[in-house]
């Protein structure tokens with residue numbers, strides 16, 4: 207059944223409407239506006255950015271999610287955030303982070319993923335001297351993937367003209383990528399490495415951004431992360447992660463695009479199985495030649511479109527991918543003296559390998575004020591710490607049960623963090639706890655999920671959909687499209703989506 211127009215007559219018509227201003231949506235919007243398309247972004251919240259947004263409390267400016275940012279390098283083709291800002295004539299100052307992660311892992315494995323590749327390898331090899339060769343071979347193979355990606359312009363892999371051009375310009379790189387596309391990082395690691403603890407470490411290296419172990423992590427994504435951290439590096443935007451979206455909006459508007467906040471899309475309107483517009487919660491209707499959803503696939507195909515008409519391709523996708531857990535987040539303001547000198551910005555804490563994927567198993571920590579002190583009052587730091595948590599554990603609670611549970615689990619996390627930051631509890635100045643319910647409410651993501659994860663071992667990235675969908679005129683962008691979660695990954699999705707839409711519209 208087509209979704210019929212209702213309520214009020216259409217007010218305006220656009221080339222492209224983008225539902226949501228996450229980084230995927232904004233990169234798509236800015237790219238299209240820069241090409242001359244008439245673009246409207248509709249955002250349900252009061253500011254842009256989604257999981258890369260921010261909030262301010264008592265002199266602290268907290269990142270709501272992402273803090274470890276790839277894609278701000280200056281060379282090659284994989285620095286997609288730099289490129290996205292450049293395309294609309296805006297820029298951001300960034301602060302380089304010399305260490306991607308300081309790992310605090312079981313069996314005394316305490317090491318740093320340095321920006322310098324050799325320093326990283328030497329530190330790992332010192333723990334596993336019998337695996338020196340295997341370590342180098344595995345990480346060198348990740349570079350092969352990265353070098354293929356970093357040679358060509360990254361656009362839509364579902365646009366035949368681009369694929370042909372890319373193949374003739376970079377035949378070896380294309381063949382290399384085709385070889386790695388169906389592979390997972392765990393299979394490649396086991397070709398070179400047999401030490402079980404080292405393989406666990408590689409699981410954690412993948413898990414901390416893909417939220418699945420190495421066996422289920424596509425080699426393309428692993429190649430990107432494990433090499434780009436040494437190439438473009440991890441760089442923090444001055445003023446906080448929220449600046450990325452703010453700058454993209456500035457660029458969008460300069461390029462003639464528009465954005466509306468507090469504009470929640472409740473329906474994608476279709477005619478003869480073709481998306482033709484959207485309807486907002488206030489009843490307003492907007493029409494466009496193309497609709498792009500930056501909402502998750504679950505929200506797009508179960509809420510914005512009638513779930514009972516879900517296309518078969520989406521049903522199949524849901525059989526292959528499931529929602530990852532959400533997070534329990536603690537946003538802390540702490541006295542500066544609690545952090546020993548030389549503390550790194552990002553940490554991972556795990557006490558027992560068996561708990562890596564468990565609820566509240568792995569603890570993630572970011573302390574962005576070590577890079578940009580202006581995000582907190584003088585003499586204080588921000589600690590954003592988060593750990594996997596399922597929405598089911600937070601449903602059906604009375605408001606007092608909910609508050610008590612938040613306090614109880616926050617206490618457990620802080621107690622565990624005392625191991626790396628002794629005196630943390632006593633140094634607390636501010637604390638705000640976000641649960642999966644908070645993520646669902648403020649980020650507009652089904653069950654507050656971090657994004658899609660394979661239900662079982664798949665063939666690398668082959669199962670991840672590109673941007674076009676089974677509904678003509680409707681595209682998806684963001685972390686439920688190729689190549690998945692992370693700001694640089696959704697920026698890739700944004701470039702690819704804009705390219706596909708622009709070709710379809712003849713721009």
Ligand SMILES: Cc1cc2nc3c(=O)[nH]c(=O)nc-3n(C[C@H](O)[C@H](O)[C@H](O)COP(=O)(O)OP(=O)(O)OC[C@H]3O[C@@H](n4cnc5c(N)ncnc54)[C@H](O)[C@@H]3O)c2cc1C
Nearest residue numbers: 226228229230250256257271272273274471684685692693
């Ligand atoms: C706790 C946490 C930590 C993370 N850490 C990192 C990290 O360190 N590094 C990294 O690279 N990545 C990290 N990520 C992942 C990264 O933030 C996400 O993968 C990425 O930001 C997702 O971008 P997106 O474009 O898919 O959309 P989202 O960020 O999901 O944005 C979608 C936008 O669409 C809006 N929207 C949704 N539905 C509607 C509707 N119906 N109408 C109007 N608007 C709508 C939402 O309000 C939102 O603004 C982290 C994520 C979380 C949650």
